[in-house]
Amino acid sequence: MSENWIEIGTLSDIPRLGARVVESKQGDIAVFRTADDEVFALRDKCPHKGGPLSQGIVHGKRVACPLHDWKINLDSGLAVAPDEGCAAYYPVKLEGDAVFLSLTPNEGCPN
Amino acid sequence: MKEKLVLIGNGMAGVRTLEELLKVAPDLYDITVFGAEPYGNYNRIMLSPVLAGEKTIDEIMLNDEQWYIDNHITLHKGKEVINIDRSAQKVIASDGTKASYDRLLMATGSTPFIIPCPGHELEGVIGFRDIHDVDKMLEAAKQHQHAVVIGGGLLGLEAANGLMQQGMKVTVLHLMDTLMERQLDSVAGKMLRKSLEDRGLEILMQASTKEIKGQDHVQSVLLEDGREIPAELVVMAVGIRPNIALAEKVGIHCERGIVVNDTMQTFDPKVYAVGECVQHRGQVYGLVAPLFEMGKVCANHLAKMGIGRYEGSMTSTKLKVTGIDLFSAGDFTGGEDTEELVFQDASRGVYRKLVVQDNKLKGAVMYGDTIDGSWYFDLMRDATDISDFRENILFGQAHLGDSGHGDENRIAMMADSAEICGCNGVCKGDIVKAITDKKLFTLEDVRAHTKASSSCGSCTGLVESLLAHTVGGDYSVAPHLKPLCACTEHTHDEIRATIKEKELKSIRSVMDFMEWKTPDGCSKCRPALNYYVMCAWPDAGSDDGQSRFINERAHANIQKDATYSVIPRMWGGGTTPEELRAIADVAEKFNVKTVHVTGGQRIALYGLKKHELPVIWNDLNQAGMVSGHAYGKALRTVKTCVGKEWCRFGTQDSTQLGIELEKMTWGSWTPHKYKMAASGCPRNCAEATIKDFGVVCVDSGYELHVGGNGGIKVRATDFLCAVSTEEEVLEYAAAFMQVYREQAHYLERTAPWIERVGLAHVKEQIVDDADNRVALAERFHFSQKFAQDDPWQQRAQGAEKHEFEPLKQLNA
Ligand SMILES: Cc1cc2nc3c(=O)[nH]c(=O)nc-3n(C[C@H](O)[C@H](O)[C@H](O)COP(=O)(O)OP(=O)(O)OC[C@H]3O[C@@H](n4cnc5c(N)ncnc54)[C@H](O)[C@@H]3O)c2cc1C
Ligand code: SF4
Ligand code: FES
Numbered sequence: 010m011s012e013n014w015i016e017i018g019t020l021s022d023i024p025r026l027g028a029r030v031v032e033s034k035q036g037d038i039a040v041f042r043t044a045d046d047e048v049f050a051l052r053d054k055c056p057h058k059g060g061p062l063s064q065g066i067v068h069g070k071r072v073a074c075p076l077h078d079w080k081i082n083l084d085s086g087l088a089v090a091p092d093e094g095c096a097a098y099y100p101v102k103l104e105g106d107a108v109f110l111s112l113t114p115n116e117g118c119p120n
Numbered sequence: 121m122k123e124k125l126v127l128i129g130n131g132m133a134g135v136r137t138l139e140e141l142l143k144v145a146p147d148l149y150d151i152t153v154f155g156a157e158p159y160g161n162y163n164r165i166m167l168s169p170v171l172a173g174e175k176t177i178d179e180i181m182l183n184d185e186q187w188y189i190d191n192h193i194t195l196h197k198g199k200e201v202i203n204i205d206r207s208a209q210k211v212i213a214s215d216g217t218k219a220s221y222d223r224l225l226m227a228t229g230s231t232p233f234i235i236p237c238p239g240h241e242l243e244g245v246i247g248f249r250d251i252h253d254v255d256k257m258l259e260a261a262k263q264h265q266h267a268v269v270i271g272g273g274l275l276g277l278e279a280a281n282g283l284m285q286q287g288m289k290v291t292v293l294h295l296m297d298t299l300m301e302r303q304l305d306s307v308a309g310k311m312l313r314k315s316l317e318d319r320g321l322e323i324l325m326q327a328s329t330k331e332i333k334g335q336d337h338v339q340s341v342l343l344e345d346g347r348e349i350p351a352e353l354v355v356m357a358v359g360i361r362p363n364i365a366l367a368e369k370v371g372i373h374c375e376r377g378i379v380v381n382d383t384m385q386t387f388d389p390k391v392y393a394v395g396e397c398v399q400h401r402g403q404v405y406g407l408v409a410p411l412f413e414m415g416k417v418c419a420n421h422l423a424k425m426g427i428g429r430y431e432g433s434m435t436s437t438k439l440k441v442t443g444i445d446l447f448s449a450g451d452f453t454g455g456e457d458t459e460e461l462v463f464q465d466a467s468r469g470v471y472r473k474l475v476v477q478d479n480k481l482k483g484a485v486m487y488g489d490t491i492d493g494s495w496y497f498d499l500m501r502d503a504t505d506i507s508d509f510r511e512n513i514l515f516g517q518a519h520l521g522d523s524g525h526g527d528e529n530r531i532a533m534m535a536d537s538a539e540i541c542g543c544n545g546v547c548k549g550d551i552v553k554a555i556t557d558k559k560l561f562t563l564e565d566v567r568a569h570t571k572a573s574s575s576c577g578s579c580t581g582l583v584e585s586l587l588a589h590t591v592g593g594d595y596s597v598a599p600h601l602k603p604l605c606a607c608t609e610h611t612h613d614e615i616r617a618t619i620k621e622k623e624l625k626s627i628r629s630v631m632d633f634m635e636w637k638t639p640d641g642c643s644k645c646r647p648a649l650n651y652y653v654m655c656a657w658p659d660a661g662s663d664d665g666q667s668r669f670i671n672e673r674a675h676a677n678i679q680k681d682a683t684y685s686v687i688p689r690m691w692g693g694g695t696t697p698e699e700l701r702a703i704a705d706v707a708e709k710f711n712v713k714t715v716h717v718t719g720g721q722r723i724a725l726y727g728l729k730k731h732e733l734p735v736i737w738n739d740l741n742q743a744g745m746v747s748g749h750a751y752g753k754a755l756r757t758v759k760t761c762v763g764k765e766w767c768r769f770g771t772q773d774s775t776q777l778g779i780e781l782e783k784m785t786w787g788s789w790t791p792h793k794y795k796m797a798a799s800g801c802p803r804n805c806a807e808a809t810i811k812d813f814g815v816v817c818v819d820s821g822y823e824l825h826v827g828g829n830g831g832i833k834v835r836a837t838d839f840l841c842a843v844s845t846e847e848e849v850l851e852y853a854a855a856f857m858q859v860y861r862e863q864a865h866y867l868e869r870t871a872p873w874i875e876r877v878g879l880a881h882v883k884e885q886i887v888d889d890a891d892n893r894v895a896l897a898e899r900f901h902f903s904q905k906f907a908q909d910d911p912w913q914q915r916a917q918g919a920e921k922h923e924f925e926p927l928k929q930l931n932a
Contacts, residue, residue, distance in 0.1 A: 017928040026640060026666040029927035040927060044640045061682040064670040066643040073643030075670045075678055077544070077571070080643075091569045112932055 014102065014109040020046060021106065028063040028072070031110060038099055039063030040110065041083050043070060049083035050101045050110055056081070056094025086118055122150045125422065126211055126221035128201045128366070130155025132164055133395025133411035134227025135183060140419030142191060144637075148423060151193045152219045154211065157250055158198035160184045163559060164250070165408060168440045171254050171282030182559045194219075204370040206388060223422060226367060226378060226386070226393040230360035230406070235270065239332030245354045248279045257353065261286035264352035268292075268341045270329055272299040274439060276357035277312075280321055281441045283353070291349050292316075293327040293341070295358075303437045303448040307464065308471050308487040315444060315469070324349075362397045362404055377404045382429040384418040394418050400430060407435050412561060420609075427635055428609045436497050438490070438588055445486075447493035447588075450500045451475060452483030463514040472514055479507045479880075492516040494584040505878030508838060517581065540586065541572035541579045551583060555590045563587065605644040607637050612648070612865040619656045626662045627653060641667075648866035651753065654789060655861050658903030665920070671751035674923060675911045676733055685726045686736055688745035689786060692760045692778035692798075693721030702743030706736055719830075720757035720795060722748050731924050737912035746910040749787065753867075755794050755857075758782040759807065763800030763817065770800035772817035777846060778806075781815075781853055787908040788857065788900070791864040791873075796853070809837045812860075812870040813853055818842075822849050826856055826882065827874035835871040838879045841887045854897035855886045861900070 023029045023042040030053060031038045037053035039062045047070070053063045060076030070083045080089035086098035097114035125141075127134045130153050138151060155161075159181075166180035188195040199213040210220045232247025234240055244260070246253050260267070261283060269280040272294030280290045298309035299316075313323055328344040332354055341349045362377035373379050373387040377399030384392050384400075394414040396406055405411060410433035420428040436449030454460055454475040461474040470488035474481060474496065480503050484496040495517045499506065506513055536549030554560060554570045566583055567573055573583040603609050610618075615634065624630045627649045631641060641649065646667035653661040665673050676684035688703070703723055707715050713727035728736060737747075750756055760778030764770035778798040785796070797808035798815040808814030810830035814837050816823045821844035825837035840856070843849060859882060864873040874882060886893045915924070 015930065015932070017930075022922065022927055024666055024922065029922065031928045031930060032926045033930040034932060037926075058680070059682070061678075064674075064678060064682070066646060066667065066669070068640050068642045068646065069638060071642075076680065078643060112930075 013113070014111055017108050017110045019106045020048065020103060020108055023048070023108070026067045028065075028067065030061075030063045033112060035112065035114075037061070037063070038110065038112075039072075040101065040108065041067055041072060043067065043083070046103075048101050048103055048108055050099035051081065051083065051086050052097040052099070052114065054096060055079055056088055056096050057092070062096060086115070123148065123222040124220060125149035125151045125223050125225065126219050127151065127153045127225045127227060128211065129227035129229055129395065129397070130157060130159075130161055130195070130197065131227055131229045131395065132161070132182075132408055133229070133415055134225060135161040136412050137225060137227065137394050137415035137418045137422075138191075138193070139183075140416050141422050144419060144425065145423035149223075151191075152196070152221075153188070153193055154196045154199050154201045154213055154217075154219070156198070156200040157252070159251060160187065160195070160197070162251065165440070167248070167251070167254050168278035168282060171257055171279065172285040172442070173282075174442065177251060177254075179556070201366060204366065206370055206372075206391075209390065222390070224391045225418070225422070226372075226391060226397060227395040228363040228366060228397045230396040231363045232356060233359040233361050234356050235329060235358060237329055237331055239334060239338065240356075242332055242334045242338045243336050244334070244338035244352060245332060245356065248275055248355055248357050249360075253355075257283060257355065258286065260353040261288050265289055266291075266350045267353040267355065268349055268351035269355045269357060270341075271357035271359070272296075272323065272325075273302065273357060273359075274300060274437060276355070277316065278440055279355045279357055281316070281319075283355070284320060288353070289322075291322040291324060291351070293324050293329060293343070293349075295326065295328055297325050299323070300439070300446075303485070304446070304487075305452060305473055305485050307462075307473070308446070308448075308485050311469060311471055311487045312439075312444065312446060316441075360396070360406060362399065364397060367393070367397070375399055382417075382431060383421045384414055384430060385421070392418050392422065401432050403432060405433065405435065407437070408561065409433060410435060425637065427637075434497075434501055436493065436588075438493070445488055445490040447486040447490035448484065449493070449497050450481070450483035452485045454483070458482060461510075461514050474514065476506070476510075479505050479510070481506060481513075490588075491585060494581060494588060502876055504876060505880045508879040540582050541570075544571040546570050546572040548586065551586050552590050555587060560587070604648060605642060607641050607645050608634060609637075610634055615649070616652050616656070616862075619652050623657075625653060625657050625660050627664050627667055651789060651791065651866050655903070658906045672753070673920075674730060674733065675737075675747055675751060675915065676728070676730075677751040679726065681727075683726070684728045684730060684733060685724050685750075686728060686733065686740075687718065687722050687724045687748040687750035688740050689748040689782075690722050690745075691782050692758055692775055694760075694775065694779065695723075699743060699745060702740060702745065706739050709739070710736060718750070718757075720750075721759050722750065722757060724750070731926070734915050734918075734924055738916035741910070741913050741916055746786075747912040753790055753792050753794075755782070755785045755788050755790065755796070757795055758785075759795070759797040759811070761798075761800050761805040763798075767800055767805075769803055770817070771819050772800060772822070774798040774800035774806065774815070774817050777815060777817070777822075777849065780846070780850065784850055784854065784904070785857060787910075788861070788904060789907060790857070790861055791866050792869040794857070794860075794870070810834060811837065813856055815849055815853075820844065822846075824849065824852055824856075827870045827879070829869055829871035831869075833871075838874060840879075840883065851893065851897050852886060854900040855893040856882070858896040858900040859885055861903075862896075 017031050028039045028041040039051050039053040041049045053061050055074040057079045060074040062072050064075045065072040071080045073080050079092050086096040088094045095118040097118045099114050100111040102109050161183040163180040163182050169175040201211050202214045203212040212218050232249050267283045267288045267290045269276045269292045272292050280292045284290045298306045299312050330344045331342040333340045338354050341351050364374045367378045368374050378393040378397050380393050380398045380400050386393050395411045414430050417428045417430040439446045452475050458475050458477045463472040473485045475483040481499045534548050538548045540548050551572050560566050573580045604612050630649050650664050650667040670678050676686050712725045716724045718724050758778040758781045760775045763774030795811045796813045797806040797811040799806040799808045800817050808816050809825050810828040814825040823842045824840040826840045828837035829835040
């Protein structure tokens with residue numbers, strides 16, 4: 010499937026080990042930046058009870074949901090075992106310092 | 121090519137080590153396992169319930185054969201290793217199977233000791249160790265009537281109970297005059313004996329076996345004193361010996377067990393050993409908890425991480441006979457320099473003995489009601505000074521001003537539907553099911569799988585009791601080995617000390633210096649580290665916003681629907697018409713859904729969107745109000761009554777005192793939320809005796825109280841001291857807060873902290889030692905210089921703008 014890349018800002022707009030929110034018609038999307046400047050995007054809704062993942066503590070390639078501390082993998086949206094569930098994953102890419110997001114979430118993740 | 125790891129012994133310790141290894145280094149080795157038993161890996165301690173008919177073999181499998189396949193482990197089941205060629209690095213099994221290794225792990229367990237009396241090799245004489253033994257016993261129970269169990273220890277009694285459940289007539293022969301004499305004193309031993317006899321067991325004390333009689337098959341047991349007891353089955357449960365035959369044969373240094381160092385290496389550095397077969401610092405162990413600790417350390421070294429040492433364990437015991445509650449731990453026999461505290465209620469069948477030395481708990485024996493076992497165990501491991509609650513200690517934790525749970529704490533009697541963890545809505549049945557279905561052994565496991573005890577932690581004691589109750593035996597680990605989180609081997613205290621000593625001023629430098637196992641920690645350690653760094657270096661430490669929980673990052677409380685609440689400070693609970701008007705205006709302007717008066721005498725506004733926060737703060741700031749820090753691990757409120765100014769009972773100006781306390785302490789960061797109160801007289805309308813620091817004014821001055829908690833687990837304060845001036849109140853308040861700030865673990869409130877370290881320890885530092893008190897107060901004031909900036913004002917003026925604005929708004 011072809012992705013429609015949308016420029017959403019620059020890498021430096023997102024704090025390291027943090028996230029910013031992109032508001033869209035499909036709801037909020039959380040864009041994360043890891044310690045080594047990788048960027049990931051997830052629907053901003055925890056598979057547990059809908060907590061805003063963008064507000065969580067980012068560590069490694071995971072984020073800890075601020076509501077009940079589920080850990081969600083940034084690169085798949087899957088909850089870390091033993092919890093089960095998944096937040097939709099959005100493709101993102103970096104071109105130089107510019108961050109691009111695609112609004113087509115990965116398939117198979119109902120959340 | 122991958123290195124090769126060979127495990128000899130497919131039991132509980134060896135496989136647990138592999139599990140730990142797979143967690144940290146899943147791809148490092150090609151793994152081969154030799155097990156003399158023809159099964160996957162099962163939970164040996166559950167053989168007793170299997171024998172008693174309460175469980176099936178399938179229910180006690182920990183890892184079935186599929187697990188080995190899934191993890192690419194070659195399992196040679198039913199193959200005993202009979203030789204190791206250490207120079208060629210190869211092991212050889214009895215059927216000729218060979219496997220070479222780069223590293224070898226021995227976990228050969230123990231063998232039951234069989235008394236070499238005449239007749240011991242007769243058909244029908246067995247030990248109690250593995251599935252095979254249980255099968256034989258079940259078979260015997262079908263065909264025969266009489267069984268004799270030699271040995272009235274833990275294992276013997278579990279065997280006897282099981283055989284009786286299977287319909288046999290069982291006689292227990294015990295050499296000593298007390299059952300389970302290694303775990304029980306004579307009183308508890310007698311009580312146990314009585315209830316076992318009531319159930320139908322015959323128990324003969326001081327019964328020494330002379331001979332086992334029979335032709336091919338056993339027929340009876342003859343005692344030294346001439347008595348002869350009919351028996352078609354004899355179970356020997358008189359002790360176990362570390363199984364070191366193979367190690368000895370191939371020249372690995374052994375004493376009582378295979379001798380290992382703190383990294384679980386034998387004298388041959390390529391060969392590791394864990395489990396009951398090892399001897400560590402002179403000790404051999406016969407319970408799973410220490411073995412699991414060994415496994416963890418060993419896995420770490422096999423994974424070449426090179427950190428983690430096993431430093432020995434303290435163990436406790438429970439008997440897995442349904443309906444009999446019994447617990448013992450530590451040194452309960454005592455000696456010349458120890459004292460005994462004893463509680464006995466024969467009609468209820470309850471007995472407790474505690475052995476105390478230098479005001480520390482050394483050992484405990486309990487019979488009939490063991491609910492406090494894990495608490496006593498903690499007191500022992502943590503070497504808590506018990507002088508302050510010594511008179512109540514025998515009655516248990518429920519009687520330490522903990523009116524929250526009281527008698528309902530009887531875990532065993534609780535219904536399955538009883539809620540254990542209120543935060544996560546987990547009930548007893550869920551936890552027990554998870555423990556048995558998922559084969560959990562530790563508190564951490566239960567937290568991970570059920571969420572119980574993973575939030576506020578107040579139900580931790582209950583969960584631990586459930587675990588002990590369900591698993592049997594001891595599951596806990598020695599406290600000095602309890603790391604802050606899975607990212608490190610180090611404890612809270614070690615980390616705090618290192619931060620000071622090595623002058624580490626950022627989270628990064630702590631992680632680097634202390635060799636963190638993860639690249640940037642986790643949601644548990646980062647907030648703790650940030651606090652520790654800032655507490656040690658209020659001036660020079662670097663505060664890392666990304667390591668603060670969202671509440672502290674956004675200076676408002678996140679709520680269940682991802683909106684926020686805001687609570688402005690009201691000094692000492694007082695307010696003015698202007699302030700009320702400003703709050704009302706803000707509430708109207710922003711369409712606030714709920715305006716609520718909090719339990720701490722403040723007004724809260726609920727349902728705000730994140731991007732509205734800076735504007736709201738701006739409006740509140742304009743009216744002179746600052747952040748109430750109601751979201752922080754910080755000073756929250758100082759609750760007051762109206763005191764002398766209005767109240768006919770008031771003895772001092774408690775309101776003004778509260779305001780001064782709050783002006784002094786607002787903005788400070790603490791390990792957990794921190795609340796104060798000041799009441800104008802002993803009627804205590806401000807409820808000062810359930811606060812972290814409470815002042816009760818009296819005619820002659822001020823009584824100071826500490827360590828109270830009004831949360832789930834209510835705890836009334838301990839009396840610290842009385843002082844006569846307001847200046848003193850302020851000095852003590854600052855000093856106490858600073859001791860707590862410097863010494864408690866992150867997320868530990870004053871109540872559990874004081875229970876852990878003992879009130880005496882706190883008094884020593886701030887009541888008995890005036891110089892130290894002044895120094896503490898000075899350090900507190902120093903750090904306040906950097907903390908007392910209104911975070912709302914800064915953000916209203918534009919600080920951290922990115923936190924409150926979306927990165928982008930898309931129309932798509
Ligand atoms: C009935 C019973 C009840 C118990 N109850 C409790 C309890 O309530 N709480 C508690 O904490 N502990 C309890 N224990 C003790 C606990 O089971 C042991 O401490 C634990 O199983 C020891 O683990 P291990 O791996 O060292 O030995 P094991 O689990 O015994 O494993 C050793 C394995 O190595 C195999 N092996 C030995 N030599 C060789 C060889 N040369 N080649 C191949 N394989 C070999 C053996 O066949 C065995 O399978 C109980 C034990 C029994 C028997
Ligand atoms: S605590 Fe005493 S002084 Fe304060 S309001 Fe109550 S009765 Fe009055
Ligand atoms: S909503 Fe995310 S953990 Fe509960």
